[in-house]
Amino acid sequence: MPFGQLPPQPPGYSGFAQSQKHADRGGMASNPQHGIPPLIAPHPESVQYTTSHPPSYGVETHDDNDSSPDSEGTVTGDSSRSLGKSKQGRGMSTAQFFSSKADESLRFLTAKQEGAKAQDQGEWKDELKGKRVWRVGGLGMWAYDQDEKVESAKGAVWRRWGEKGNGQREWLETARERTNFYNQTRGVKPLVTWKLVQPGTSFTFPPDALQIGHEGGSNQPLFSARVWHEGGLHLGKAGPHLLGGASVPYGGGELNLDTFEVLCAKPDPTLFKWMCFQHGESTKVEGWQPVEGGRERDGQSLFVAKGEWEGGDHPGKCRITDDHAHVGWGGGEVWIRPFYILAYNNATQR
Numbered sequence: 001m002p003f004g005q006l007p008p009q010p011p012g013y014s015g016f017a018q019s020q021k022h023a024d025r026g027g028m029a030s031n032p033q034h035g036i037p038p039l040i041a042p043h044p045e046s047v048q049y050t051t052s053h054p055p056s057y058g059v060e061t062h063d064d065n066d067s068s069p070d071s072e073g074t075v076t077g078d079s080s081r082s083l084g085k086s087k088q089g090r091g092m093s094t095a096q097f098f099s100s101k102a103d104e105s106l107r108f109l110t111a112k113q114e115g116a117k118a119q120d121q122g123e124w125k126d127e128l129k130g131k132r133v134w135r136v137g138g139l140g141m142w143a144y145d146q147d148e149k150v151e152s153a154k155g156a157v158w159r160r161w162g163e164k165g166n167g168q169r170e171w172l173e174t175a176r177e178r179t180n181f182y183n184q185t186r187g188v189k190p191l192v193t194w195k196l197v198q199p200g201t202s203f204t205f206p207p208d209a210l211q212i213g214h215e216g217g218s219n220q221p222l223f224s225a226r227v228w229h230e231g232g233l234h235l236g237k238a239g240p241h242l243l244g245g246a247s248v249p250y251g252g253g254e255l256n257l258d259t260f261e262v263l264c265a266k267p268d269p270t271l272f273k274w275m276c277f278q279h280g281e282s283t284k285v286e287g288w289q290p291v292e293g294g295r296e297r298d299g300q301s302l303f304v305a306k307g308e309w310e311g312g313d314h315p316g317k318c319r320i321t322d323d324h325a326h327v328g329w330g331g332g333e334v335w336i337r338p339f340y341i342l343a344y345n346n347a348t349q350r
Contacts, residue, residue: 108348110188111136118143119150124157128166130174133181137190137350142233142292144301144320146285155299162231162297171228172196175261182264191271191350192291194226194261197238197245205240208264212304212342213237216311224263224304224315224342229255231297235304235317236328238262247328249316254328263291263304271349274306274340282323283341289350291342293317307336 092100117123118139126132127141134140141158145151179196182189195206205223213222218241225238225246236248236255244258265271272291277283283303294302296319305318305325316327318341325339344350 107136107188111348111350114139121153121157124154125161128157128161128170128174130177133178134190135188137192137292138289138344138347139350140292142194142294144285144290144293144303151301152299155295155301158295158299159297167231168228171233172259179261191344192263192265194292195264197260197262199245199258205238205245205262206264208266209238209262210265210267212263213306213313213315215239215241216309222313222315224306225257225260226263226294227255227257227260229257233294233302234296235294235302235315237315249326249328249333252333254331254333271345273343273345275343276338276340277323278338280323281338282321283318285320289344289347291344304342305339306342307339309334309336 114134114136118134123132124141127134132140137143141154145154175194175196178194182193182195192210195209197205209223211221212224214220215222220239220241223238225236225248227234227236227246227248229248229250234248234250236246238246238260242256244256246257246260246262248255248257248260273288275288275290290301290303293304294317296302300319303318303320304315306313306315307325307327308314309327309329314327314329314336316325316336318325318339324335324337327334327336
């Protein structure tokens with residue numbers, strides 16, 4: 001099963017919630033008693049990120065390996081387990097175990113240092129200019145903040161940036177800078193990144209593009225896409241089989257684009273979770289951190305969302321207070337319920 005593939009539609013959906021409390025807040029988990037597989041599948045070692053490529057696309061061949069402990073893996077799960085259990089559970093040698101623990105400590109320290117800077121509006125402006133790239137997730141302009149004042153301030157910075165005439169060219173330049181940083185830097189990097197895809201260049205579908213959906217029938221893989229349009233940074237879906245490579249719902253229609261960012265991460269189900277919102281439930285963020293997405297022209301946050309449609313599992317977008325996911329389909333925009341929002345599984349693992 002691809003990473004995050006949806007199980008069958010209701011009535012089975014009610015069996016996922018760990019408790020009614022979690023269900024009301026969008027909590028989502030598997031329930032073996034109902035015989036339904038987890039919403040996030042086990043580590044898909046055999047995931048094929050592409051089935052075929054149109055002439056304008058190729059397979060990226062740059063060396064994305066990092067010699068630092070951080071690039072080799074991230075310690076997840078219960079860190080209180082004994083050394084023996086950790087080694088046995090992960091097949092680690094003693095040296096690998098201590099190396100991964102050092103990586104975990106370094107990530108924690110980096111998150112603490114950057115977290116102190118992340119409330120500075122000057123840092124947000126530098127991020128928009130490509131001068132600031134965060135080394136951990138859940139920070140910066142594209143991260144939703146549950147503090148209403150901070151979130152409102154981020155929206156205001158984004159609006160002013162657009163009002164000054166900044167647009168697609170500026171987004172493209174900063175997206176290129178981010179991608180170069182993620183591909184070339186050593187040390188701590190965010191567990192989730194957005195990388196630029198352009199036809200006819202070395203920026204093709206990255207090998208770590210995270211499959212979060214699939215087409216109905218053909219089962220072709222779908223990824224989350226992000227692109228600037230009309231003053232906003234909008235989310236949709238991407239796949240080598242799609243016209244242009246990406247599809248974004250906008251204004252009741254579907255835009256097909258050949259220059260976009262694609263969501264990348266290790267397909268590790270311990271790092272993420274899908275927050276479920278049933279029919280009639282509106283998006284509400286309480287006690288969990290959405291993965292970084294985009295923003296509307298007015299500064300409102302957009303989340304990485306998905307929903308089941310016509311036998312497929314389609315990535316799209318969702319705004320705070322929405323009671324549906326927006327997905328591009330057949331040249332139009334469809335609203336899907338129930339829907340899911342991608343979130344970090346652990347606030348300390350970003």
